[in-house]
Amino acid sequence: MFNEILDSTLTILKNELWKAIYETAIMLGISFVLSLIFGSVLGFLLYLTSNKAFFQKPVLNKAVAGVINFIRSIPFIILVVFTLPLTFYIVGTKIGPVAASVPLSITATVFLARLIEISLKEVDPGVIEAALSTGARNSLIIRKVLLVEAAPGIVRGITVTFISLIGFSAMAGMVGGGGIGNLAVQYGYYRYETGIMIFTIIVLVLIVQTAQYIGDLVAKKLSH
């Protein structure tokens, strides 16, 4: 009985595992990199446009915050469907890991933007004031004070975003993205391959634990 399960699990894995891992890597890779770039830009934009010490622009701030809230209110699975036309326009197809990366990137970007904004807001205003009092220009203050003080929080935010992405990528897999999550659903759920289910869960847990461990380590290195 047990040997039978093991045999069929191993057979399926031999055929499907590398493809699944490859697809997950594509989805995570693209959306993680894009969300890092755009999430940081938006996060800083949110903070800097709300702060009197920098470039207070209430209208721009409200507009960006509004768009972010709008996207954040849409459940991910609906966002995937909602962005299909956009996905097709950008990627030229609606299925596959690259196509799934479009809604994943959007979700992760707005998520990370908020987390980065929160980390920046937690920087002691007194420290920024002290930096201003030295006569430093804004660009120097942003690089040498804001970023340095918020770095541990930003790294924790990036970690949380990455881990959420793993969860979302499993969902994206169901609507044609493929990947490890899809493997679990297709075989573990529809074909009652419990071995596959357990295996994928173990793989996902390991990825999450590793990501969290690395994130914590870096955050700790940056905070004093």
Added chain:
Amino acid sequence: MIRFEDVSVKFTRDDKTFTAVDKVTLEVKKGEFFGIVGSSGAGKSTLVRTVNLLQRPSSGKVFVNGEDITSLDGAALSNLRLKIGMIFQHFNLVKNATVYDNVAFALKASSTPKNEIPLRVLELLKIVGLSDKAKLYPSSLSGGQKQRVAIARALANNPEILLCDEATSALDPDNTKEVVQTLKNIKNSYPITILFITHQMEVAKSLFDKIAVMDHGKLVEVGSSYDIFARPTSNAAKNLINKSFDGVVPQEVLDHEHSLYLITFKEENAYEAVISEVSRRFTNIDLSIIAGNIEYIQQKPLGRLLISLRGNDKAQFDSVLTFLKEKAYVHEFKGVVANV
């Protein structure tokens, strides 16, 4: 050096206007160690923050070196701030950066050539006595050391003015002494003008040449430190000075003594036997000494006694006071401690 002309600062919140600084006119001369004292909420921090425009005045003008700085911004404001160092109550160091980087930041702000920065940072750390701490992070320093790093950062660009906003208020007495000593050393070796805000009269005594007293946003008294301590005229100043007897006189004594007077001897009478003369001449009045001290302010002795007068002979009571007032500065010492 610094001149405030009719400066007011108002804050509006929920349609209510609060006047933090109310039409202050004041001049700080070059090279002075100038103190602004007042209880918390008197507006002194807000006033000092108008000097480098961390706070813009709602009305009035601030002059630095004869130049009206009130409307500066952009690069001109940056240039002004390079000439004005500032230290804060909570030090405001970048806690994820080393002591070295904290000081180097100010040098980068003034676009100091890269190769000159390391030497200058070490020179600054030497001035504040922290040469061996360059590689440490602020979290491993004591409060006094953190403030000294902040002083090094504030002095990095050879400012003409140093603003100190409650710079010792978050420190214990030992650390306060350490920072006070550092500031004294700096004042003695560099031609710098220092404007120092505090509610701690102990600090005021040991540092300032001149003192301005603020109360509820208004400037109520300005004078040399010695004069303010010897003969305060405003209630705000009297209150602050009475507070320096905090802890010296137990609450119980204050509770049941009704006629307490703080007597400050005029210099020339410092050694006259005023008290024994009172007890000889006015036999219906009992005079007892509750506390006393002699301090040196601006290198001049200042002797004070806290006395209690008792007696039902109203006429003689008044003549005692008249007699004392001829020989010394007298002011009633009441209830401040109870309010704290």
